[in-house]
Every structure is written in C-alpha cells, then in structure tokens.
Amino acid sequence: MAIKRLHRRTFLRGIGGVAVGLPILEIMLNDHGDALAFGGAVPRRFMVGFHGQAMGGDGDPERDRYRPDTLGPNYDLKQATMPLAGYGNVKDSISIISNLRIPYNNSGPGSWNTEFHLGAMPPLLCGVSNPDDSSACRGITADQAVANAVGTATPISSLQYQVQPSWYLTDSAPYGRDTISYKLDGGGSVVPVLGQASPHQAYVSLFTGFMPTDPGDAEGAIRELAKRKSVLDLVHTNIDRLMPRLGAVDKIRMQRHLDEIRDLETRLAAIPPDAGGQCQMFPDFGDDPAIGGNNNSNGGDGFDVNAGYSDEDTRARRFSDLIHMAFTCDLTRSVALLYTMAQSHMNVHSFTSIPYDQHEVGHSVGTTDGVSQVLAWQLDQFAYLVAKLRDTPEGAGNVLDNTAMVLLYEGGHGLDPATGDENRTHSTENMIVTVAGRAGGMVAGEHIDGNGMHPVHVLNTAMRAVGVDEDLGEVVGTIPGLLA
C-alpha cells in the first residue's frame, strides 16, 4: 500500500512548480497595499501579552515609574519604559493607556472581590466578574474571541506561548496563575488553554510543513509529514474505539485529548506556506535553556541566585522570533503570550541584581525602583517583538501596521481591598495597559488617559481594530481616542 495521497499543493511542489505562497507578497496586494489584489483584506493580527507584575512597591507612595507625565504623542519615558527609546524609537509604535481600574469588592462589571493574586486575574483576562476570587476565567479570553472570528483562515487558529516555564515552588501549585487563555470546549464549558513553554517545541510545531528548498530534503519532509499524519490517524482511530467504553468523566477528559489531536491534524493538513518574501523559516534554536530549580526561599540574604530562573530572557526572545514569523507568514492571527505568571516566583537576579523572586520585589523589597527594573526587563522584550514586526515590510507598510498588540499587567498600585492599606501592589487601582500596532486605525505612539475605565476596554478596542466587533465578558465598549 502506498502512503496516503499527497495534498494538491504538496503535489505541485513535488513536480517542481513554484507554488504560490500564503505570505503576503507585494504582488498580491492592490495599488494601495491595503487589500489583496483579488479582493480579500490584508490579514490583521492580534496579540495579548501578560506580565505577572504590578506597578509599584508595597508602601512606596510613588505609584509607578511608567506612566508618562504628558498625554498625547511624544510622551516622556520613565525608568520602566526606557527600553522604548531603543529599537529605532519603537515608542512611536506604542501607546500607553494609564489610569485604568478593575472594580473590586464585587462592585461592578468585570470585578473581583478581595483576594488579589487569584481573584483579579480572571476579570482582567476575560471581563467576567469573579465574586469568589477563584482563579479561573468564567468566559473566553480575547485571543480566543479573535480566534473564533478569524481562526479558520490560517493553519493555526491561535497560539499560546509561555515564557516562564515553571512555577518554581515545591510546596504549592499555580492553580491557574500560569494560564491566560480560556476557550469554550465542545460541550460549552470554559476550559483553560495551556501555553507552550518550550521554544524548541514551538519551533517544530510552527514550521511544520515548511518545505526545504533542496529537492531531496523536500522529499524527506513530505514523507515525514505523511508519516505524522498516518500515526495521528491511527491514534485517532484508537481513541474513537476506546471512547464508548469510558465512564462519563473520563469521556470528557478523553474528548479534550481528542480535540487537541484533531487540532494537530488540522494543522498538518493545512496548506503550509512556502518560504518567500519576508516569510522565512529560520534555523532551529536548538535545545531550550535548562529549567531552573526550586525557588522556595523567595529571596533574601542566602538566596541562591541560580535557582528559579530558566533564562526567561532567551526564552522570551525565541518566542518573539516565532510570533514574528507566525504573523509574517500568516500562520495564525491570534497569539496569547505569557511572559511571567501571576504572582511570579521567577528569580529576577540575573537582570536586576536584586536577590529576590519577582513577587517579592514588590513586597519584601517594596520599592517602585525595584519593580520598575522588572517592568523594564519585560518591556524590552515586548519592544523587541514590536520592532521586528515594524521592520517587516508588508504591502505599502509593515506587518505592525496590520497588527494590534495588548500588553496586560497583573496589577496597578493603590488600595488593597483585603487590608484597606494604600500604596499596595495587591491593587487594581492605577493600572496601565500598553498597546502596539496600527491595525484598523489603532492609535500608536500616544499616552491616553483611561479615565478609570477597565483594562478590558483596551482589549475590546484592540479586538475591534482587527475587525472583531465584540465585547469581552461584562465589560462593554472601548477606550475613546484609541481607535481613530
């Protein structure tokens, strides 16, 4: 028996023809560069990032070193935002929305109660209230709303990546603090979507189906793809066979497993893009940096500065490179990127020289100076990705012109509703959300006063910028002035 029928496109390649690639080549665009010549719109991409960090240090009256003094364009940079001066003044592509707020004490749409680390995260991500401060979203997140609207247009409906790969504590578990994406499963239940924490594996997955230029290598790649499909086909058959014999709860578990298998099958069956123009398969990164060990002591004098760190710096760069190509090659139009977990216990010593984990920089170190160093490290990572997208031509502009990116922070600085104390990190007062890109007329390079609105209003605005006219959860409407 021969291997399975080759896909039409694969066949085209096999006979030596130059297949038309999916990446947006200039020849495919109309004269204005804003639509495909044959009538479709240039794809718009969406990304939501999350950094498990608040804005200031406990007890420090200086609420942040992030929010610019001036509103509008040409805003001023502070300690935390200084990386935006780099990357060819990437600040011009980035807007800051300050003075945002998530209601607490169960007092309004998209609110939480009093338990910050678990409670405040779900309303931030999905806009649904969390009255009992449970750690999971009760609605879908923005990346999934976008994927539901446009995900079928690309080989991968959405991507979830996770820079911080480990919880780092041996005496507890993250219980949702590592999850920033939620979708509906087939039965209509909201389920977490875990991020891929291995850049190497993400690489293998993303470039599945890319054909090497060498004909011999290409033939091998085609066979490898066929083999993977055959294997998954058999796995799928075995699950189908097993399913009727399982109990009710195991059926649900196995269905989730099967859903993910199907998702992989869909990706393998998709017509892969050919490298061409800006879309290039770059060399494999190789092995991931080693996962750092137990960080139980949280910090202090005897702190092991080597524990609890997995070279997140390198990992973030690698994921950024992958997202850049995922957007450029139009492999997906929706990404959720977790930089650090909520209440992150990652050791920050390597880039701040502070011998504490990230969470304790806010509490035990307790200075807005210390926190700003952690914010600046992460913002540099974000800026790197923004600049890469900006520097990638597409039509008359660049990929960033067709992208809306939203960077969320876990907390602001102000009243902690649990203690009643002011100037606390466990607060959703004075929150800041940073956005990048000009998709759909999103305003870039400005500082905008959020006037006490919800961070989800920013997500709603960015979703509209990529053509998804929806509100997330209970939070209705957009940020005035953010979408031209």
Next chain:
Amino acid sequence: MKPSRPTALWIALALAPACYRGTGGDGGGAGEGGASEGGEVPAPDDGGVGQMGMRRLSVDEYDNTVRDLLGDDTRPAAGVLPEDAVDPFDNEFAGQIASRPLIEGLEVLAVDISSRLLADVPRRDGVVGCMPMTDTDADCMAEFVARVGRRALRRPLDDEEATRLVDLGLQYAEDDSDFYAGVDVVLRALLQDPEFVYRIEIGSPTDEAGVFALNDFEVATRLAYFLWGTTPDDGLLDSAQSGGLSTSSDVRSRAQQMLEDPRALDRIDRFHAMWLGYYRLPHAADLTTAMRTETRLLIEKTVMQDQADWRSIFSATGTFVNDMLATHYGLPAPGGAGFTWVDYGDSGRKGLLSHGAFLSVAGKFGDTSPTQRGKLIRKRLFCQAIPPPPPDVNVDEPPPDAPGSNCKKDRYEVHRSVGACYDCHELMDPVGFGLENYDQAGRYRATDNGAPECTIDGEGVVDGSAFNGPAGLADLLMEKSLLDTCVVSQIYSFAMGHDVAADDERFVDELTGAFADGGFRFDELVLDLVGDEAFLYRREEEG
C-alpha cells in the same frame, strides 16, 4: 537474536479467559466496563473502593516508562511535557487537562525517542526482538508489534489493533525499502496511543452499581506505577496473562517480590521526598546530592534492610554522611568518599527532622521561617489543615520590628500578639522555633543570622508539650499517633492520585490499624495497601 515466529501464540494468550477477573475480556484488556448496569461479580463486602479516573503519566513516570520499555535513559520528558502540578505529589489525575503543549510534546517525544532507538543498533535489535529476513518481513513485524505493543499498552493487543499496526509498519517498510522505517512508525503510534499516555482502568461491572472489578492487566499496571513508578515488565504482564494477579493474596505476594527491585526503593524515596517537600533543594548540586543521599540511605536501612519500625526514621540516633556533609553539619568526618553511619551523640540531632534535606524546605527570604516550618510540620507530618490567613493580613510582610529588640523570636512574638494572627500563628510558630538552632541548610547555629546578640534557645511547643530541637520533636512525635495516621493517608494519596475521600475511609482506617498492629513497618503498609481487596476495584467517578 531470536528468530521470527508466527503470531498465533500471543493472540491465543490474549484471548484466554483466565486472564480476566469477573466476566472475562475481549483481549483488549480494558475489560467490559463503561456501562453502569450491574454485573455478576460481587463488589467487596467491606466497601472502601475509591473513585478512579484515567491517569496521565506524570513527567517522571513517562521518563521511567521509556527507560524500561525501550532502554532510553535520557529522561526526555522534562521541559517537553507540561510541568506537573505538585501538591504535594505530582500525580493527581483530576488536575491533568489535555492541552496543545501535551499533544505536541507527546509527538515530539515519540519522534525523538524512536529515532534515538533506531540509531542505536544493539538497543534497537533488543527492542525489536527479531531479525527481519526481508524489508517487509511480516512475521518479524508482527512479533515486534505483539511484544512491544503489549508492554507499551500494558496489555495484549487485540487482533484488530495489532493488524492495523503491522499493516502500517509494513506499508512504511515497503515504501522506504527499510524494515526499520516500519518500526519507527509503529513506535511513534504506540508512544502516542491513548492507552500508553494514560493508565485507563475500565474493568467489569460488579453487583454494586458504579463499582468495577479491574482485570489482571489493570491490576499489574496499578501495582507497577505505585511500587516502581513505571510500566509493568514482561514478568508482571506474564503473571497478569496467566491469571496470576486475580486474588489479593496473589497481588500481595507479587508485590513482595517487587519491593526487592531497586526501583521500589526509588519510589519509596520519592514518596518521602515529595510528601515532605525536599524533592528539590535550593542548594548547589553537590550539597543537594549529599543531603538526598543521606535521607535515602536512612530510609533504605529502616524500610528495606532492617524492616524496622518506620517511625525510627524520625528517631534515628545517627545518620549516613560523607566527609563533605559531616563537615557541613559540624559532625566528625568519617573519612573516605562514601557515606558512613555516624552517631549523633549529644549533638541534639535525631532522625530525619535533623537532616539537611528536611531543614532546607520551609525557608523564606534566605533564612529559616519558624512559621513556614511549623506549617510544614502541621500540614505534612501531622496532616492537619492550617486555616488560610484572614483576608486583611498581608502574608508577604516579614514580621515587624519588636520594641527594643531585633531578635527573631521577639519580632515573631509581636506579630503573634496581634489578635487576628494569634490563633493560627500559635499553631505554627512555636513548633518552628523548636528547630531554630538549625539554619536553612541544616547547620547548627547558636544565634540569629547576622545578630550575635540574639541567642537561640531552641525551645518549641506543640499542643502544650515543650520540646527542644529535632531530637525533642522526634520524641514527641513518637508519643503521639499523628505521624503514623498521617503517613497512611499520604501513601494512599500517592498510590491513588487523589486525596482520601469518604469512599476511601474504610480502606485507609484499616490500613492505619494494621500499620500500628504490625509494628509500623512501612513495607508491610505498602503490602497491606495493595493486598486489600479494594485495591482490585475502582469506583466510577461522579460527573
């Protein structure tokens, strides 16, 4: 190298009715199950059958499994499969949710593991088990599929699934003119099979609704992952196949043999390390290894060699150290590179509570935390629940300054005197202060770190009883029965992948009683667990 042989034998064995408890099976090994209508097999009279769902191999179990199945000792799963939640064990099945990283990880692992095997010809030939006469040697492919398939899925393959795998293998062998291209695709399929990735128990219905009798292969798998943390070997599968695990006494005697395997000690060591939180230590590699070795040797001596009262792990009057660790502790160096038993003398140390491994666990901010140590002891050693801090308390704050003193004890005293804090901290802090003479790496100290004016008296209190140091706490532990009841519920959770629930209570109570009656032998506790009738059944989960 064994020659190729026909496949009729394994099919016949697979279909032998003697292999299955209760109503027999169809060769799929996963039994009849599924439906909730009653069967004819009686459920255990005494109850105690706990709920069980499908259990995904943890990262550790995956690595052990491919080591034993294919001789791949690279431990490839860490960093590729999603990190397991640890609280305190890494195998709680209710929290295992399938995800894209899982599916992608399983595929990448399968590809890598298979290609590593094929590149290592002697290992490859051992796994395949026959030498192909041609590229498309159907007999050899069938033999390979039957042998490795049975070990991978932990049961014989049925005719239909074996045929599908053989056909797939032969198809790729033919297309590539390479028998091993077929082996590759078969291995990849097996390593991604749902019954490889998950341990799925189905069993046969009993006369009690919702209770199912496991078949012998399912029992073999429960045994192997509990006692060895890995897949059943051929011997165990052979026993299942010949009906050798059908009764509790069969299972118990088999388990007794299994405890002699070094993997059983690994597993018992891992249980203690996860239970007490020292499975990863915040120290440099050589110190970490030395501390882990010290504790492991004491467990080995107590449980395996002496088969002594397990509680003596906590009351041992000496310990195994090498020169480096002895110097670290301030004990006399035994000389030589190996680990030697050194008597504690009047050093104030006794048992595991004075090991560096244990004392390294509950620190905070680069020093010991009496609160965290007290919590560790209450929660893990006594299995007591400590209420969470009240909502108006910021637990991230170190204790405040005390008037006129910077000493730790005074600062904690001030903290504890706050009304809302008192009740809970009174449960934890006085326990932890009893170990304060030992720093976060287990070294003795007479004064607070960096504060020579603050003398540490090492006085602690547990529930009204005063003690001093690890030795004093160990003596108190011996007098109370908290420790032994606690360890029984912990080993049960470790075995079953879930906390003790109402359904499990009869089983756990009986184990606890037997543990005391039998002189607290840990090996007997393990054997009693697998030798209870309830171990051979599962209760359907409530949706």
